[in-house]
Amino acid sequence: DGGITQSPKYLFRKEGQNVTLSCEQNLNHDAMYWYRQDPGQGLRLIYYSQIVNDFQKGDIAEGYSVSREKKESFPLTVTSAQKNPTAFYLCASSIVRPGGYGYTFGSGTRLTVV
Amino acid sequence: GDSVTQMEGPVTLSEEAFLTINCTYTATGYPSLFWYVQYPGEGLQLLLKATKADDKGSNKGFEATYRKETTSFHLEKGSVQVSDSAVYFCALSDQGGNQFYFGTGTSLTVIP
Numbered sequence: 001d002g003g004i005t006q007s008p009k010y011l012f013r014k015e016g017q018n019v020t021l022s023c024e025q026n027l028n029h030d031a032m033y034w035y036r037q038d039p040g041q042g043l044r045l046i047y048y049s050q051i052v053n054d055f056q057k058g059d060i061a062e063g064y065s066v067s068r069e070k071k072e073s074f075p076l077t078v079t080s081a082q083k084n085p086t087a088f089y090l091c092a093s094s095i096v097r098p099g100g101y102g103y104t105f106g107s108g109t110r111l112t113v114v
Numbered sequence: 115g116d117s118v119t120q121m122e123g124p125v126t127l128s129e130e131a132f133l134t135i136n137c138t139y140t141a142t143g144y145p146s147l148f149w150y151v152q153y154p155g156e157g158l159q160l161l162l163k164a165t166k167a168d169d170k171g172s173n174k175g176f177e178a179t180y181r182k183e184t185t186s187f188h189l190e191k192g193s194v195q196v197s198d199s200a201v202y203f204c205a206l207s208d209q210g211g212n213q214f215y216f217g218t219g220t221s222l223t224v225i226p
Binding site: 004040041042092094097098099102103104106107108110 | 146148150155156157158159160163165203205207210211212214216217218219221
């Protein structure tokens, strides 16, 4: 079955470290997205990409970086510049203009700073 | 710009109670409307959707009707179960399909 796979499910980061969250999809979607979710909060868009080798900043891109070298993959790096990285991170994908199709989400990665 | 507003939670109901979670939207033209559900520790799953006015989306006993006249897409279920405990997000895709907007989510807890 097609879907989105996020890994790992849980991730621990020490102060000053960069960590990379994986997101892979086999839905043949052109667009991919990263969201951050804090406890009791809604979704905030970090980065999105509508085509390979191109991506755009969302509302809270500072302290994060992404790459889109393959259509299937959109990894997110949480850099040491992100001062409060503890959160739940969600990856999503869609056709370029999702319209009535909506987004498909992965199961998330919970990142904790230790 | 386009936006979605949904009722704040948390909402606590007894099993078999009737559920309504309000969602209203602001948009030009005819957006598509969605409800997503997020179970604890999981990602969001599409629950139901409606793509034009007066459409009713339904799934797993949940329903929502796209009301253009009141710009609303309220989620309802006649008899909730403990397993319905989750966070529910209302969402909108604009008429051109270029932008997607999420509400802030409503947490539902159903107690036996």
